[in-house]
């Protein structure tokens with residue numbers, strides 16, 4: 001039995017004990033405490049020093065907290081806005097008006113889907129041109145209303161398809177970057193799972209960029225890098241390491257502002273704790289940013305991206 | 316780099332001009348041996364069969380600007396190899412080889428020039444340098460060129476030849492997409508026009524940022540224009556690509572560019588645009 005399987009067995013046992021305690025009114029306090037200590041130790045061993053590749057696997061889990069259920073748990077209210085007004089509506093990139101911590105804002109997020117049908121429809125979170133044209137439209141709604149913008153990113157990348165090209169997916173991504181860079185109110189981006197390439201950066205030209213501990217943010221998938229640079233898709237774990245795509249690596253590089261800790265074992269082990277962690281961090285940054293004048297806000301954002309990567313030895 | 320013919324289009328690479336620049340080059344399309352000066356005079360199009368040669372950045376500049384008018388701007392210094400990246404070859408080694416092969420320091424050449432006597436600020440990517448890919452150095456160069464254009468109030472002309480973001484610089488390369496758009500914002504704030512020229516290839520992160528945000532967008536005949544490469548699309552989606560997919564003509568038909576221009580007419584076309592955009596004296 002692997003450690004992971006052992007952990008699963010222990011967790012099932014603990015759940016059963018809890019059920020028994022509740023149903024039959026048994027006092028199983030001590031037994032539960034012992035079991036929970038064991039579980040915590042095992043999780044720590046398993047997850048504390050994860051390899052980049054292991055985090056890639058965690059970030060891609062279909063049960064990872066993200067998408068519409070995450071948004072519904074995060075916000076007090078969410079009203080979805082749909083369609084790019086030209087071609088259609090993309091279920092992989094969604095958004096709308098939201099209330100968070102009592103404040104109004106506009107929210108954009110990737111939706112990978114929970115059921116196989118949803119996952120097919122949203123192409124596992126790969127948004128096409130109409131998704132990014134819709135995102136640009138919603139950014140403009142937020143700009144007109146002077147509302148903060150919050151983006152929740154979880155995508156393997158923009159969808160590479162014939163229709164996507166015909167509808168100018170490259171232009172849509174470029175337009176999102178430009179629109180977000182000019183946004184006349186605070187902007188916060190949180191990478192919840194995969195931050196895949198252009199499809200992620202389209203929603204990430206923000207004042208603050210946060211990542212969940214096991215999220216990834218990368219110029220290319222490890223598999224893609226492995227096959228292009230190593231000519232061998234099997235070295236993807238090595239490529240994942242070299243690309244410096246983990247939250248901790250990117251925080252060290254100064255590319256992101258904060259690593260939001262996940263429940264031990266990964267975000268999927270505790271949905272509501274993950275949502276709470278994200279909510280606290282987002283509200284803290286929105287509060288901090290709200291104290292800046294518009295001029296200060298835009299100047300700081302502009303400087304951040306104008307200099308990205310150019311500081312350090314040799315510059 | 317060997318001479319290579321791309322099967323999708325009629326592009327043929329010129330033998331790399333190094334310290335020993337070849338006097339003669341062979342057209343891979345028709346086999347004709349062409350005197351290089353003659354080729355230059357013919358805008359790098361085979362005089363016998365009309366095939367397009369792959370242009371280096373410097374050759375592209377010569378083909379577009381008034382003689383002797385180009386004044387190169389120095390590229391900003393940046394930290395090299397920010398990730399300490401190595402695949403089968405270390406990134407530092409790859410950079411060193413590219414520098415030796417191309418005689419360039421990086422994949423972008425920027426400067427001031429005149430086109431039909433109109434002053435412009437010009438940025439040109441060189442595909443031979445790691446696929447014309449955009450890392451921190453190219454991002455800085457494109458930002459600096461736009462800042463220069465905004466200051467000098469001269470139209471910005473960007474000739475794209477790039478496979479996208481530079482993988483070896485990871486997310487730092489990805490974020491250059493935002494940096495070059497920040498430069499684009501400077502042009503807009505100063506009312507300075509931006510003309511993009513999309514050539515073979517204009518793909519990935521360069522197209523999905525600065526490449527798609529011009530006021531006027533020209534596509535060179537024979538260009539490849541698309542976010543994702545044709546092979547990636549086929550492999551990911553299983554879709555069959557329609558004939559002419561991602562060509563300059565496809566881009567025109569789908570409303571992505573303003574005009575498709577044969578290479579021999581590109582300089583003339585730019586002059587027309589610059590003429591109509593020139594401020595009243």
Ligand SMILES: [Zn+2]
Nearest residue numbers: 342345361364
């Ligand atoms: Zn020929």
